[in-house]
Amino acid sequence: MKQKRVIPHTYVIVFYIIVFAAILTWIIPGGAFDRQQIQLENGTVKEIIDSNSFHYIDANPQTWQIFSALFDGFVDKADIIVFILLIGGAFWIMNESKAIDVGIFSFLKASKKIEHIWLFQKLGINNIILTLIMLLFSIFGAVFGMSEETIAFIIIFVPLAISMGYDSIVGVSLCFVAAGLGFAGAILNPFTIGIAQGLSGLPLFSGIEYRLFSWVIINFVGIAWILRYAHKIKKNPKLSPVYEEDAYWRKSSVIEESNEYTKAGKSAWISFGFLLAALLFYSYSEFWSVLQIGNASYRFPAIPLVTAFFAIFGLISLRKSIHLYILNLLALTISMLIVGVMGYAWYVMEIATLFFAMGIATGIAMNYSPNKITQLFITGVKDITSAALVVGLAGGIIMILNNGQIIDTLLYYVSKSMNDIGKLASVELMYVFQTGINIIIPSGSAKAALTMPIMSQFSDLIGVSRQATVMAFQFGDGFTNMITPTSGVLIGVLGVARIPYEKWVNWVWPFILVLAIVGALLLVPTVYMELNGF
Secondary structure: OOOOOOOOOHHHHHHHHHHHHHHHHHHOOOEEOOEEEEEOOOOOEEEEEOOOOOEEOOOOOOOOHHHHHHHHHHHHOHHHHHHHHHHHHHHHHHHHOOHHHHHHHHHHHHHHHHOOOHHHHHHOHHHHHHHHHHHHHHHHHHHHOOOOOHHHHHHHHHHHHHHOOOOHHHHHHHHHHHHHHHHHOOOOOHHHHHHHHHHOOOOOOOOHHHHHHHHHHHHHHHHHHHHHHHHHHHHOHHHOOOOOOOHHHHHHOOOOHHHHHOOOOHHHHHHHHHHHHHHHHHHHHOOOEEEEEOOEEEEEOHHHHHHHHHHHHHHHHHHHOHHHHHHHHHHHHHHHHHHHHHHHOOOHHHHHHHHHHHHHHHHHHOOOOHHHHHHHHHHHHHHHHHHHHHHHHHHHHHHHHHHOOOHHHHHHHHHHOOOOOOHHHHHHHHHHHHHHHHHHOOOHHHHHHHHHHHHHHHHHHHOOOHHHHHHHHHHHHHHHHHOOOOOHHHHHHHHHHOOOHHHHHHHHHHHHHHHHHHHHHHHHHHHHOOOOOO
């Protein structure tokens, strides 16, 4: 009897890639560019390379280091790993309250009440819901570069997708893939477009008109692809490649309607009063927030406005249900996340702290004892540990390549290969190069600092607009973030969603291929047409 082929575990696949990276360090000679620090227009200091300084150096082939890669990866990705663990623990406390289940039930019940309207019947109420959620996260990705933050939303949108009759892939698409589409079609993203244009000597966020057009096209194609897949899964859930894995979510997404009407107790009012007092204090000390949207700054009373909404809806929700109050806590957390990222340059430490505080506040509101809150938190950490482990392992790939001293050599070889092949071919080859380098350097800002000093000067030599070079970087940086195993964010997202990496790759590669072709076509006008800002 023929044995069924066993698909390697995600850990095994990532370890194979580490071994392959180590083999490359024996084949490719070591090399390095000289670095220098410059200050961009927005005050950011970045380290860039001197494009004429490449020189070969002694190779540093990796051997036993493949076994220390996990340790090195954990050290390098410690912030994302701790972020995942804190998020997992905090949401486990919230999940114990059943508030998210109640919120999903109420949402689905409300959507059924309006699906009889002719327009909603024609378009499909679920299609409208999925599209609006994806557009929101795409805007977040395009405007302020949402990436790591999507990990926190997986625990919300995967159960929602399962409850709507879809699968965890659709749940991941609602936030992570949507933010990736926005990241690729970046309009005002300071971490990619801002740095790339600054290093290229271009006015920050110039050429926004064509970038906006590109964002619309990319989202139209991307969202249409997800809706088509979602329709197929809705029709026959067993067609999902993760149908077996989703048994975990189907089992944990059992919603009890009666929970919606559980009254709030004294402890919930105490939680509300404490949080409101803290928000009022910060509203007084930080009345005005300077929100950064691209290169523009807006002075806005963001924290007082968030406080006012929390106070009003907190009082309303406490009078109706403890679960509605906890959902109000979740809304407060998301609102503060947006304000923190756009106004105070928050990163994973601040965001993890925010969600951790949300978990504690939820436990207090539910009148859980300190011991129960601790036990629930530990259980949540245990449940999500596998996701954190694989992030550390994936980080080891980058450490092997860096320690092997071959990243600069790869960059040098590719830049040399783009001589005398024509304008359009050069721009498209830049795009291919940026796509390839994204596999070993998933950080957009780091890749911009490494490649743009060379690419922008090369564009001058062949008579191509530097804006076209930035667009090639933008598309090359965005699409493969959704497939590269070196991305700690992708690995973290898949770990939280319980989607095996190999199954994700099998599903996503045709999607990435279509997006890559769209990106290549969108680069053509940057060479042959007169575009504003180009």
